[in-house]
Structures are given as C-alpha cells and as structure tokens.
Amino acid sequence: MTPQRRRWFVTAKQSAVKKYVVKLSLEERERLDTMIRVGKHPGWKLLKARILLKADASEAGQGWSDSQIAAALDTSVDTVARTRQVLVEEGFEAALTRKHSPRSARRRIFDGAAEAKLIALACSSPPKGRARWTLKLLETAVVELEIVERASDNTIGRTLKKTFLKPHLQKQWVIPPDANAAFVAGMEDVLEVYQRPHDPACPVVCVDETSKQLVAETRVPIRAKPGRIARHDYEYERNGTANLFMMFAPLEGWRHVKVTDRHTAIDYAHMLKDLSDSHFPQARKIVLVQDNLNIHKPASLYEAFPPSEARRLVERFEWHYTPKHGSWLDMAESELSVLSGQCLDRRIPDKQMLIEEVAAWERTRNRDHVKANWHFTTANARIKLKRLYPAL
Template identity: 55%
Template sequence: MEDVLDVYEMPYNHIRPVVCMDEKPYQLLGDVREPLPMRPGDDRKTDSEYKRNGTCSIFAFVEPLGGKHHASVHEHRTAVDWAHEIKYLSDVMYPDAEKIILVMDNLNTHKPASLYRAFPPAEARRITRRLEIHYTPKHGSWLDMAEIELNVMTRQCLARRIEDINLLRSELSAWETERNNDEAKIQWHFQTGDAREKLISLYPTYITADH
C-alpha cells in the first residue's frame, strides 16, 4: 500500500508518466421490444425485458496527472489480450517515455510473462523494459485510480443497454475522445500519513530492540 501511495505522491513528469490500469467485465444487453422514442420534456421509454448478448471485457488506462485516457473492448480477458493492451500503452500512448510507471492490481494475467505469450521473446523483453510495475495489495484494489476511471465511465457511458460489441467500441471511443479533449485529471488525496493513522489496525505490531 505504501509503495503505491509513494508513487502517487511523485510530481508530474511527462517522460516518466504514472498510469493506472484496470479492467471490468461487461454484459451486452439488447431490447426485446423497441423502445418508445424520446419526446420534448419526456424520457425515452424502455421495456424492462431484455435479451442477453454475451459478455466482453473493458480495459481502461488513465494518467491521473496528465489527463490522458484510453479504453478498449476485447471479447475475452486473457493474458494475450492484456499483453496487446500493454503494447498499445508502450508504443502508441507513450512511445517517447523514458519509463512508464504502471499501477494495477495483481491479477494473474497482469504479469510480464503474459507478454511472452503474445510476442517473440525480444519484443516481449523490449516492452517489459519500458515498464516499472507497482501492484496494489491483495484486497486493496481501491488504491488503483483506474477504478475511479471505470466508475466515471459507467456513469457517463455504460449506464444503459448496449447490445453488441461493435456499438460498445464506438460508444467508448467517443467517450475516450471527450475525456482526452477535456484532459480530465484525478486528484488523489489519501497519502501515506493518512494510511498510518486511519488504517493502523492493518499494520503489523512491531517489536522494539529492548524486547
């Protein structure tokens, strides 16, 4: 926990950006009956019955101090899917960065080994060398600011029925563009001193030299 909090206290540095990453499952839902169109002063009427069109996985990246955002959709949530997203992070989002400081949860697919499942060894190693990875602790995923990004995404874009993956990709692309145009940033206020005071019960009991 303190390791991640130390990262968040670092000043903004465009050549060593701090980026948070998270992913979430999403259920694609379609309407059984055609909704009634909106009218002036009236909401769109949607029937409560829906049909399930399968699930997919949404990957989200956010640079809290730089206001840079990326969201993408994959049919599955595999090690290879994650690896391709990390390659995009490295080569498209931050090609000129000296080092990308990446914060994420300790999911079994969120490992440098996943890059070796998707790319030849030399390419996997090249991408790995560009990363400085910091994992949130077990049961501490709330420390990942990408969770805040996913919550904003849900409120602003996903709180409705989206019936197929292509439409979802289109909607998230438009949302991502707006977030990047706004350079929406995240202000993190919880620091190490706060943790040692408010979460003292989580710390181990230390033994002094006298004992």
Template identity: 50%
Template sequence: MPRTQEYVVDLSADERAELNALLASGTHKTRVLTRARCLLHADDGLTDDEVSQAVGCHPGTVGRYRKRYTEDGLAAINRRKADRVYERKLDGREEAHLIALACSDPPEGYSRWSLHLLAEHLVGLTEIDVESISHETVRQVLKKHGLHPHRSKSWVIEPNENASFVCKMEDVLDLYHEPYDPQRPVICFDESNKDLHKHVRDPLPARPGAVARYDYTYERNGTRNLFMMSEPLTGWRHVDVTKRRRKQEFVEQMRSLVDEHYPDAVRIRVVLDNLSSHQRYAFYEFLPPAEANRLLSKLEFHFTPEHGSWLNMAEIEFSALTTECLDRRIPDAATLRAEVAAWERTRNDDNSDIDWQFTTDDARIKLRQLYPTNHD
C-alpha cells in the same frame, strides 16, 4: 355560496409575529409550516376553500386547524395536543431487548428485519411483558439509537494488521506523488466488461410530459472486454475493446503501450491489480525471447494490494466511462467501439486529469489499524 366558517381564527399581534418568525426560520417540518400558513390566511378572513387553494391542502384540513386553534391556541400547529399525556410504550429494559433483536440475524426465510417483523417478534418475547406494539414505535426507537436494520454495506479491507497490504499501498501512493516525468510516465491499467443488449422494439423518445420509454425485453448479443489505460497527470486515457482478456491480450496491451503510445519513454511505470493474467512470464509465452525482454525492460509493474483496487486510478476512469457512456443498451461490438472512441476523444480533448489527494501520510493516520505494531 361560501359556507359560514364555524370556527373563527382571530390571531393577536404577538401570535402573528410568532407564526411569521416560524415561517421565516425555515427549520421546522413541512406540516408545521402548512398549519402556520393556514392560520395566517384564516386570520386574514379567507374561507376554507380560499385557504386550501393558497396553501395547497384540502379544505377539510383547514377546518380542522381552525377548530384546534379555537380549542388549544397556537398549540394547534403542533401534532400533539397540549393537555394530552403520552406514556412510553417501552421502558428502558424493553428498548434494550428491541435493540438486541434489531442487531441479531433475521428469522429463517427473511433477508433482513422490517419494522413490522420486529414488532411481531418483540411481542412474542417471553422476557418482556408487551401485549402489542406498533411499527411506528419500533421506528422511533431505532431512529433514536441510530439503527438501520434494513441497510448494510460491504467492507473489503481487513481491519487487522496487514504488512503485505500496506507495503503495496505505500508503493503505489509514493508513485502517485512523484513529480511528472515524461520519460518515466505513470500509467494506470485496468479491465472491465460490457454486456451487449439489443432492443427488440424501438424505444419511445421523451416528449413534454413523458420520459423516454423502452421495452424491458432485449436480445443478448454477448459480452466484450474493455482495457483501460490512463495517465492521470496529463489527462490522457485510451480504451480498447476486445473479445477476451487472457494473458495474450494483456501482453498485446503492454506492447501497444510501449511501441504505440509511449515509444520515446525510457521507463513506463504501470499500476495494475493482481489478476492472474498479469504475469511477466506471459511475455515469454507469446513472444520471441528477445522481444519479450525488450518490452519488459521498458515496463515497471506496481501491483495494488489485494482488496485495494481503489488505489488504481483507472477505476475512476471506468466510473466516468460507465456513467457518461455505457449506462444504456448497446447492441453490438461495432457500436460499442464507436461510442467508446467518441467518449475517449471528448474526454482527452477536455484534458480531464485526476487530482489524487490521498498520500502515504494520510494512510498512516486513517488506515493505522492495518499497520503492524509489534516492532522491536
């Protein structure tokens, strides 16, 4: 038999309206909304077991909310008691020491500060008089000041004036915003690689109630290089899989670009990075002079600046290729070629072009710290 409820919830009309408005707003924390629902159901005459089933919490939790309501009224939906006085554990000076500590290098043997580590070192500081501090207090102080000592991010563009960077950047950006000209196509070119890993045991397929599973061990099968060519304005791309990416492979890629992919083009503008194999003289190393001169006469190279590979739209294609095709174990080169070719056909059939929005005018505003200012 259901037990008799020790604490009775009897909400007034105003209290019910306040709780219903709180639930309808959708702007409060989940625990507050749960407490409000418990009180409303309890006011409807439901037992603790019935309320727990309706709300999704433990019956003992419902009993505690009943008791707090009878003692504090609607203040029961808040975590803190209405008549309790909370004292700050840290004053402004001590918070300043905690902030300085969180912004400093972690102690030897640690890669980053943790909440417990900060609490431990703060207590040990001789400049402040704190006997103990909880990691939750540390978390609240860090949150208030927007500090995240466990996080970091890389930054590759130097924030100083860099005429070389902006010169190459504006050259590429201006090229991207020229009108489409089939006789003078703009091609983005880049390289990447893929490690070949073979399953040592057959994976288990997904089934209702269980995700697909595979053994964490695998067999290494070497690495293959991927050359990406992409014409962003038309939505065309082509990927070649090779064993290596030396200068001779680069020359062969450029030859196929001129003779196979764009034989009718008058001039092919190629956007590429500053890899050591991307050299004009390499054509003369591996081809007869007349052939090297013929190819170079149809190629116009536009190099992205150092630390500016994000300007190469071929990286966008590589990101799509990795996410949609390569993010899995591929056992051998033949499978890699087949899978990449299938991805290429599908993406080309969809005419997935790239709508590049960043312009030279945008760069002069958002990256203005890179532009020299000591003009005469």
C-alpha cells in the same frame, strides 16, 4: 353540529384573531416564502408557513381571518387558530415545529428504550435459515421478545428509516486485513508512486479492466416526454459480453479504453504493447500501477511475443501492484466507475456500438484533460489506517 352552533363556533374562532395577532418581520416572511417556493419540507410545515403568511397583519401581509384562511387552504379553523396561538405565545420557530403530545390519541409504539432495542435487533444476525432481517421478521421478533406488545411492519419501517437502517439490503465491501505487513507494504509502494512530481518522460499509468454485457432491445423503447419517463420493455436479447481495458494517466489527464472480445493473458499483453508503442512511444519508462490479477504479470508478455520482444516490453515498464483487498488504490478503478455511470449504464447491443460509444466518451474526457485529484498519502494512511499496520 347545528347551523346556529356552527355560526357561533366560527365567530368564536374569528374573535381569536384579535387576541393572537400575527405580525411577521421581513426576514421571517422571506424565510417562509423561500420554504414554500423550494418545497423541500413536509406538507404540514408548508401548511403552517402558508397560514402565517396569510394571517400576517403587518404592512407586507394580508391579515386574513381564520375562516378565510381555512377556506383558502382547505384546512380547519382549529388548525389556523392553533398556529396563531403558538406563534404569539412561543415564537416563530415553535410555530414551524411539530410537537409530540403525550395526550394525543396516537400513542408512540417505539419510545426511546424500545427503539434502541429494535435497532440493536436489526443490527444483529438474522434467524437461522434467513439471509437477512425483513420487516415481517422484525414484526414477529419484537413481539416474541416482549419489546412491544404489538407493531406493524409499516411502523417498524418508519422507525428504522429515521436511523437510515435497511436490514433487507446488503452492501459488499473490500475489507483489508488487520495488522498485515504485506498489505501495508503494497499500499505504501503505490502511495509513494502517486506522490512523485509530474515527469512527462516517466508517466504514471493505472490499468484496470471490466466487462460489459451486450444487450439488444426486442421492442422499440418509448421515448420520454413531459410527465413521463422513457419506457423499455423488460424483455431483451443477450449478445454475449465484451471486455474493456482502462488505461488512465491521472497526471496527464489522458485515458484510453480498449475493447476486446476476451480477457486473457494474450489480450493483456497486446494492451501493454499498445500502451508502450502507440500511446507513449517517447517515454523513457512507463510507471505501471495495477491490481494483483493473475494475468497482470510480465509472464503474460512471454505468452504473446517472442522472448526478445517480451523482454523489451518488460523493460519499458516500472511494475507496481496494489495489495490484495486494496484495489481501491488503483485510480483506473475510479475512472472505470465514471465510465460505467456516464456511458455504460444502458443497453448496448453489440461490440461495434460499444466501441463507438466508449470512444466518444473518451474523446470528451481527454479534450477536457480531466485529471484525478488524489489526496490520500502515506502520512494519512499511518493515522487513518493504523489498525492495518502490525503492532510492534
């Protein structure tokens, strides 16, 4: 473009200022200011917001020309002019919306019908010999099935991202069986325990366990500083594993974590003895809720103690079990999840440090009397989990 032609073009665009005058209300200016300050919007939308604020010819605005705005925001005069025009002709909301034009140079590869077929394909079983769909596999399949003539894995990834589909990832769930009387009997038994009023003489205590791999650093990590996260070397030294028993009394706001070398019937029996004689010695009876692990039985007490002592401890507890595939009913499992996220999600080199770190976490939670706010009841279960109940 020649200099003369460019000057004519700019003059023509500036003349559009008189035709499409931007005048924003105080509420609209405040909304645009908030949008820019927060920054949680696409770049093109923030650009339009800045253009409108600078083009605003009201008393609160600056009333810049198109060329001034284009130079300040490093954009084109065309973009500024179009934004003005859309605001005046179609309104404030339209000026902040990106519309797909059928005349645009970039044609959409996946329209409504093709996009639906792609989603159905991504949700189907993967090809034989593959564990799951990948973007490359989908790229090949959509062409072979004549869904589209051509597509890149990047295009497929963007299309699936809109629907939150990630076929290359797989989550595992504990899926309860349908129409299973044993499951609903165990579930309703535990839910009945949780609905009992608080009785300090008969505290409800949930028990669960997890393991923690002990890992030591082989090189000193680099601390975090402004603009850079902490750095840990990928190499590490394995120092075995430790077992953690979680004892959680949800109505008391109390929990205790016992760290042991192993997870055997003997360890479990000694944990119950501590729970009975050290933590709740004055309780008339301890209402015990736990999952169906093979060592979670009164028999474990007989393996660890003489018959008279084992019988005494058995009588100290009221035994309740979550059903198989229903361990989510154990509140200790939720408390273990909190422990893992707040304390264990890092490299811990040895058992002694694990004990100290877990004890510090435990003291803070007990000091604040953090309780469990359980809302799921038997009435809820009979409605929301109706498919689990046998049909009569």
